[in-house]
Amino acid sequence: MAAVKETVDRVKAIDVDAYKYGFVTDIESEKAPKGLNEDIVRFISAKKNEPEWMTEWRLDAYRRWLTMDEPTWARVEYPKIDFQDLYYYAAPKSMAGPKSLDEVDPELLRTYEKLGIPLREQEILAGVQNSRVAVDAVFDSVSVATTFRAELAKAGVIFCPISEAVHSHPELVKKYLGSVVPVTDNYYATLNSAVFSDGSFVYIPPGVRCPMELSTYFRINERNTGQFERTLIIADAGSYVSYLEGCTAPQRDENQLHAAVVELIAHEDAEIKYSTVQNWFPGDAEGKGGIYNFVTKRGDCRGDRSKISWTQVETGSAITWKYPSCILRGDESRGEFYSIAISNGRQQVDSGTKMIHLGKNTTSRIISKGISAGRSNNTYRGQVSAHRKATGARNFTNCDSLLIGHDCGAHTVPYIESKNASAVFEHEATTSKISEDQLFYCTQRGLSEEEATALIVNGFVRDVLQQLPMEFAVEAQKLIAISLEGSVG
Amino acid sequence: MLEVKNLHVSVGGRKILDGLNLTVKDGEVAAIMGPNGTGKSTLSYVIAGREDYEVEEGEVLLDGVNILEMDATERANAGVFLAFQYPLEIPGVATMTFLKAALNAQARAKGQGELQTPEFMKKVREAAQKLGVAQDMLKRPLNVGFSGGEKKRMEILQMALLQPKIGILDETDSGLDIDALRIVADGVNALRAQDRSFLVITHYQRLLDYIKPDTVHVMARGKIARTGGPELALELEKSGYAAFTGEAA
Ligand SMILES: Nc1ncnc2c1ncn2[C@@H]1O[C@H](COP(=O)(O)OP(=O)(O)OP(=O)(O)O)[C@@H](O)[C@H]1O
Ligand SMILES: [Mg+2]
Numbered sequence: 001m002a003a004v005k006e007t008v009d010r011v012k013a014i015d016v017d018a019y020k021y022g023f024v025t026d027i028e029s030e031k032a033p034k035g036l037n038e039d040i041v042r043f044i045s046a047k048k049n050e051p052e053w054m055t056e057w058r059l060d061a062y063r064r065w066l067t068m069d070e071p072t073w074a075r076v077e078y079p080k081i082d083f084q085d086l087y088y089y090a091a092p093k094s095m096a097g098p099k100s101l102d103e104v105d106p107e108l109l110r111t112y113e114k115l116g117i118p119l120r121e122q123e124i125l126a127g128v129q130n131s132r133v134a135v136d137a138v139f140d141s142v143s144v145a146t147t148f149r150a151e152l153a154k155a156g157v158i159f160c161p162i163s164e165a166v167h168s169h170p171e172l173v174k175k176y177l178g179s180v181v182p183v184t185d186n187y188y189a190t191l192n193s194a195v196f197s198d199g200s201f202v203y204i205p206p207g208v209r210c211p212m213e214l215s216t217y218f219r220i221n222e223r224n225t226g227q228f229e230r231t232l233i234i235a236d237a238g239s240y241v242s243y244l245e246g247c248t249a250p251q252r253d254e255n256q257l258h259a260a261v262v263e264l265i266a267h268e269d270a271e272i273k274y275s276t277v278q279n280w281f282p283g284d285a286e287g288k289g290g291i292y293n294f295v296t297k298r299g300d301c302r303g304d305r306s307k308i309s310w311t312q313v314e315t316g317s318a319i320t321w322k323y324p325s326c327i328l329r330g331d332e333s334r335g336e337f338y339s340i341a342i343s344n345g346r347q348q349v350d351s352g353t354k355m356i357h358l359g360k361n362t363t364s365r366i367i368s369k370g371i372s373a374g375r376s377n378n379t380y381r382g383q384v385s386a387h388r389k390a391t392g393a394r395n396f397t398n399c400d401s402l403l404i405g406h407d408c409g410a411h412t413v414p415y416i417e418s419k420n421a422s423a424v425f426e427h428e429a430t431t432s433k434i435s436e437d438q439l440f441y442c443t444q445r446g447l448s449e450e451e452a453t454a455l456i457v458n459g460f461v462r463d464v465l466q467q468l469p470m471e472f473a474v475e476a477q478k479l480i481a482i483s484l485e486g487s488v489g
Numbered sequence: 490m491l492e493v494k495n496l497h498v499s500v501g502g503r504k505i506l507d508g509l510n511l512t513v514k515d516g517e518v519a520a521i522m523g524p525n526g527t528g529k530s531t532l533s534y535v536i537a538g539r540e541d542y543e544v545e546e547g548e549v550l551l552d553g554v555n556i557l558e559m560d561a562t563e564r565a566n567a568g569v570f571l572a573f574q575y576p577l578e579i580p581g582v583a584t585m586t587f588l589k590a591a592l593n594a595q596a597r598a599k600g601q602g603e604l605q606t607p608e609f610m611k612k613v614r615e616a617a618q619k620l621g622v623a624q625d626m627l628k629r630p631l632n633v634g635f636s637g638g639e640k641k642r643m644e645i646l647q648m649a650l651l652q653p654k655i656g657i658l659d660e661t662d663s664g665l666d667i668d669a670l671r672i673v674a675d676g677v678n679a680l681r682a683q684d685r686s687f688l689v690i691t692h693y694q695r696l697l698d699y700i701k702p703d704t705v706h707v708m709a710r711g712k713i714a715r716t717g718g719p720e721l722a723l724e725l726e727k728s729g730y731a732a733f734t735g736e737a738a
Binding site: 435436437438440441442443444445446447448449451455456458459460461462463 | 537538539540541560561562564565566569570571573576577578579580581582586587590591594595598630647651
């Protein structure tokens with residue numbers, strides 16, 4: 001077992017330094033006073049110049065949040081969060097809503113360059129023509145730049161910060177906000193509803209195939225700042241959109257809170273593909289610092305034959321509490337969930353999905369690959385349910401865990417509930433280890449142990465990687481190598 | 490040149506190699522034969538650097554350098570190749586991807602640039618064709634669902650691509666049909682060179698009809714019990730190992 005042990009030790013040692021996004025950007029920022037009360041909620045709303053209805057919506061959420069308790073059912077442990085000891089709003093000072101990229105603080109642009117996200121459209125255009133991605137970059141609480149807007153507008157696609165959509169498309173926001181994740185859905189979602197700062201808004205008109213990938217990059221920079229993004233994506237009848245989300249944060253001693261809400265609505269014959277590469281700071285070797293990631297993501301397949309597919313690569317965060325779900329309301333609608341969740345060091349991951357079959361002949365597919373290394377804990381929690389009327393519902397679930405070393409844990413918690421006798425749910429699960437013999441075989445061919453581990457892990461997650469858009473798949477592969485080895489990539 | 494000097498190895502407290510001496514000169518093909526469980530695979534693993542073996546005494550020199558100080562990766566990059574008796578499966582990793590990773594790793598170790606993809610693909614396809622490895626097998630995950638014979642061919646394909654200094658073949662002939670045996674032997678013969686040597690572990694004379702050894706060693710009780718020319722293999726075929734193990738035939 002010596003080789004594996006050594007690999008594990010090396011991984012442990014390297015882990016933290018490997019977080020190459022751990023820099024802090026030196027930018028003056030404007031913050032709301034610490035703590036949370038109605039005045040703070042009003043402050044946030046005022047900062048964004050919100051209409052009365054929006055302010056009221058937030059206040060209503062805040063009042064409900066006060067009556068709720070933090071959930072404790074997940075297999076994660078952390079000291080009690082003092083919600084009064086956080087900042088709920090931080091904005092780069094120079095940034096009172098930029099109209100064009102030229103108004104964006106050059107320091108911010110450099111930050112995104114460091115992250116490998118070119119925000120300047122010219123630069124993207126100068127690059128590979130066919131890999132264009134429109135980007136909305138969110139820095140702490142504010143969206144700093146959205147690229148390719150003119151071109152998207154030509155196709156009728158709306159892609160802008162949600163704070164802007166509240167003003168420019170209030171009818172859409174009013175109609176859809178909170179329609180998938182109700183204000184009182186859960187503790188963190190309710191908190192988000194009260195204090196959400198910014199995020200992306202997407203509307204694809206009927207019959208339109210969005211001409212490029214849309215992408216949002218979130219970065220937490222400020223100390224002690226909670227980040228509460230809100231994303232709302234609506235695919236109208238017969239439309240298609242592929243949306244990518246990436247996240248990073250600087251390395252900090254103290255934990256930072258991230259509680260986002262993402263709502264997707266797919267109308268008749270529409271399709272939404274939502275991919276995430278999450279690489280928040282995972283904390284150091286002792287488990288100090290890192291992001292608490294409490295996220296509510298839900299898609300509503302509202303129309304017949306609609307389709308929503310979640311693909312996620314989760315490598316970061318100290319704690320992940322996340323269950324991207326699909327409500328299969330329309331007949332023959334389809335939900336998919338492809339997930340790679342890697343935990344190392346002292347990370348705790350409790351993630352999975354819910355597939356709620358309401359319509360007839362609805363189908364869903366869940367492929368989950370959990371990889372645990374170090375002293376981490378990785379839990380898959382999945383729920384598949386069929387309503388009385390969900391005749392012909394079908395689900396296939398495949399849930400594989402890979403263990404590296406002896407100090408980590410992998411758990412699978414599937415809930416299956418069927419109220420319709422014709423529903424067919426299949427569930428497969430495996431747990432395996434990287435064997436000493438496999439490692440020896442690879443090193444005998446000249447690979448280092450790190451390379452061998454990365455290769456074997458990449459093989460393990462291949463089914464899911466194939467679901468990612470090309471640009472992201474390459475990035476994800478590198479991330480996997482980094483989060484496990486530190487030396488590759 | 491490979492020199493094994495007074496090698497004592499135990500595993501799990503049990504002594505397997507007991508003062509083994511063996512020299513394989515550059516360009517030489519040496520065959521090792523011996524009863525089951527006598528330590529032939531153990532010897533090949535210890536040379537290749539698998540962990541969990543306790544080397545109590547002795548040296549293994551490759552061109553005068555003691556490779557026992559190196560880890561398996563370093564030994565591979567120094568030119569040690571082991572064709573496994575039981576090749577491992579790597580699920581989800583396409584054979585082509587694996588071959589590229591291995592080739593690039595060794596190129597990097599030698600300070601050479603990585604191969605360009607078209608050049609690499611061409612090289613692999615040619616080598617595969619020679620060994621009768623179907624092109625579509627290169628797309629499948631390495632060794633997963635391969636037949637016993639296919640796995641053995643894949644080992645030789647890897648050896649042909651990696652061009653080692655010393656190739657150790659651990660019962661590569663077992664599981665091969667008659668035609669495959671000839672193809673694989675041709676593959677090995679094509680690799681024979683002035684500065685490359687082979688250690689061929691086998692139970693059967695048949696393989697040695699195709700890969701003509703320069704020397705034949707009989708291994709018994711953790712040592713080389715006798716060394717001779719090709720005629721020694723024929724002799725064993727007739728009389729078995731009784732003379733070496735002290736048991737009646
Ligand atoms: N990890 C281990 N723990 C205990 N005994 C071991 C271990 N590995 C090998 N052995 C023993 O060492 C001895 C030599 O094994 P080895 O595989 O080297 O034999 P071999 O000569 O290659 O045999 P065969 O011709 O059957 O392939 C056997 O008795 C085997 O059971
Ligand atoms: Mg053997």
